[in-house]
Amino acid sequence: MSRLLRANFVRLFKNKPLYLCVCVQIVITFFAVFPYRNSFFAEKIIYENSLFSMLFSAVFVPLFLGTEHSDKTIRNKIISGHTRRDVYFASLISAAVGVLIICLTPLVTVLIMALTFEGHLGSSPAEFALCLTALTAANAAMCGIYLISSMLVTSKANNVVLTLVIWFGSIFITATIDELLELPQLSDGVLRTILRYAYDITPVGQVLQIQIGECRNAGLFPVYSLLVIAAATGFGTLIFRKKDLK
Amino acid sequence: MSKLLRANFARLWKNKVFWGCMIFIFTDALHTVVSQYLYFKEYGDEPGANISEGLLFGQTVAVSLVTAVFIGLFIGTEYSCGTMRNKMIVGQSRTAVYFSNLVVCIAAALMMHITYLLTTYLAGLVAFGNFITPNGKFFMYLGFSFIIVTAFAAMFLPVSMLVSSKSSGSTAVILMSFVLIIAALVIYSALNEPEYYEAYTYITEGEEFYEPAMDNPSYPRGIKRKIYEALYDILPTCQAARLQEDDMPENPAVIPLWSSAVIVVTTAAGAFIFRRKDLK
Numbered sequence: 001m002s003r004l005l006r007a008n009f010v011r012l013f014k015n016k017p018l019y020l021c022v023c024v025q026i027v028i029t030f031f032a033v034f035p036y037r038n039s040f041f042a043e044k045i046i047y048e049n050s051l052f053s054m055l056f057s058a059v060f061v062p063l064f065l066g067t068e069h070s071d072k073t074i075r076n077k078i079i080s081g082h083t084r085r086d087v088y089f090a091s092l093i094s095a096a097v098g099v100l101i102i103c104l105t106p107l108v109t110v111l112i113m114a115l116t117f118e119g120h121l122g123s124s125p126a127e128f129a130l131c132l133t134a135l136t137a138a139n140a141a142m143c144g145i146y147l148i149s150s151m152l153v154t155s156k157a158n159n160v161v162l163t164l165v166i167w168f169g170s171i172f173i174t175a176t177i178d179e180l181l182e183l184p185q186l187s188d189g190v191l192r193t194i195l196r197y198a199y200d201i202t203p204v205g206q207v208l209q210i211q212i213g214e215c216r217n218a219g220l221f222p223v224y225s226l227l228v229i230a231a232a233t234g235f236g237t238l239i240f241r242k243k244d245l246k
Numbered sequence: 247m248s249k250l251l252r253a254n255f256a257r258l259w260k261n262k263v264f265w266g267c268m269i270f271i272f273t274d275a276l277h278t279v280v281s282q283y284l285y286f287k288e289y290g291d292e293p294g295a296n297i298s299e300g301l302l303f304g305q306t307v308a309v310s311l312v313t314a315v316f317i318g319l320f321i322g323t324e325y326s327c328g329t330m331r332n333k334m335i336v337g338q339s340r341t342a343v344y345f346s347n348l349v350v351c352i353a354a355a356l357m358m359h360i361t362y363l364l365t366t367y368l369a370g371l372v373a374f375g376n377f378i379t380p381n382g383k384f385f386m387y388l389g390f391s392f393i394i395v396t397a398f399a400a401m402f403l404p405v406s407m408l409v410s411s412k413s414s415g416s417t418a419v420i421l422m423s424f425v426l427i428i429a430a431l432v433i434y435s436a437l438n439e440p441e442y443y444e445a446y447t448y449i450t451e452g453e454e455f456y457e458p459a460m461d462n463p464s465y466p467r468g469i470k471r472k473i474y475e476a477l478y479d480i481l482p483t484c485q486a487a488r489l490q491e492d493d494m495p496e497n498p499a500v501i502p503l504w505s506s507a508v509i510v511v512t513t514a515a516g517a518f519i520f521r522r523k524d525l526k
Contacts, residue, residue: 035463035464055424059417059421062413063413063417066413155412156412156413157318157322157326157412157413157415157416158319159413160413160416160417160420161263161315161318161319161416161420164315164420165315168311176277179281183284183288184288185288
């Protein structure tokens with residue numbers, strides 16, 4: 001597996017979509033901070049940027065891994081004796097590193113701008129660290145979900161559309177759950193408990209809660225994200241092992 | 247060109263992405279009405295206030311996203327399967343190819359929009375038992391929404407026609423639609439910012455503090471405001487937001503005029519560059 005990882009990382013650091021996503025993230029963060037440069041809360045900008053990180057990951061992951069299908073690299077890996085499980089895990093690790101680079105870019109940009117201009121931290125450092133860990137884990141969880149489609153759908157274009165639809169659909173579903181939780185008819189009962197868990201477990205739900213300052217469950221969010229990654233990877237590996245790679 | 251149109255439409259009816267988009271739009275329309283119905287049941291507002299032009303035309307922006315997905319994949323296939331080059335080889339002009347693709351993309355976008363309108367209308371009738379009177383304003387909004395949806399298709403097509411890679415083309419078109427939607431949100435909220443924060447008094451720990459009125463830094467002023475106002479008139483996503491918010495300009499004709507201008511400019515630019523594109 002170490003060889004697979006090395007090959008993937010070599011390709012990762014030459015990947016143009018990754019650098020493009022990082023550049024766009026820097027530009028977006030810069031323009032989000034600049035109008036408020038005389039006084040801004042650093043964490044607010046970072047939290048608000050998290051959904052964009054997930055969007056750019058939805059572009060990067062299928063383009064990065066879709067090339068393996070379009071260039072037949074994935075078939076060559078299997079032919080040269082690597083197990084499908086190793087191929088899947090190596091793809092997960094390399095894609096997750098790319099996603100983490102994309103998701104941590106706003107943090108670095110905001111920190112530099114906070115030191116240059118008048119940036120402050122509105123919450124305690126402990127709370128900020130907790131929320132940041134939760135956001136990073138949520139991005140990694142989304143990467144795990146995107147990876148399923150990227151490894152199972154052979155067409156690169158269909159892959160990109162699918163992951164973007166997953167991103168958009170997640171927001172749509174989470175917003176609907178949020179709306180339902182506001183209804184007085186659902187103030188208690190089993191359905192509310194299920195919806196509440198769904199809201200906490202879904203990566204987009206976690207991001208939305210952190211954005212509006214609901215951090216009481218933030219300590220559990222990384223655990224939920226790990227569960228999502230485990231479930232997505234388990235499911236993805238299972239189907240990928242049976243997939244006809246032609 | 248009639249042969250190109252026939253071939254394109256034959257491909258459209260068999261296109262899975264197109265039917266997927268239609269199902270998505272249908273579901274979205276049902277979801278909109280059901281959410282509104284739940285709100286109505288909870289707060290007991292007047293039914294007429296729940297199903298109005300705002301509800302019917304509220305998702306015109308969503309049509310832009312679905313149209314982007316469809317155009318990116320539908321046109322991208324022409325490149326990936328070599329169909330585009332074959333069309334040239336059999337003697338079709340590039341202009342004819344561009345315009346036949348434009349027609350089929352506009353037709354698909356309008357069908358998705360009509361699906362949304364019809365589903366909302368019928369589901370609204372079942373849920374609320376009444377509907378807005380189809381008066382002059384309704385027909386004006388209906389006409390505007392058709393032109394705006396046409397402008398979406400005309401804007402996305404050049405990107406798809408000029409990027410040969412199906413995956414890159416689809417990504418570019420979908421991201422373009424996201425950017426346009428986000429731009430509409432940013433412009434709308436910026437233009438609705440109050441110019442000043444009112445003066446206010448507050449009491450903390452028994453002590454009274456007075457905060458004087460001050461400028462709102464988020465309120466766009468000067469040239470920035472002029473640019474925002476111009477974009478609010480010009481961008482089709484902003485126009486769609488205006489329909490949703492029932493925020494028509496003093497002269498409503500501005501909406502179809504700008505949309506038509508967008509259609510003409512993007513089509514002319516797209517056709518011009520496509521004529522010079524190296525199809526390899």
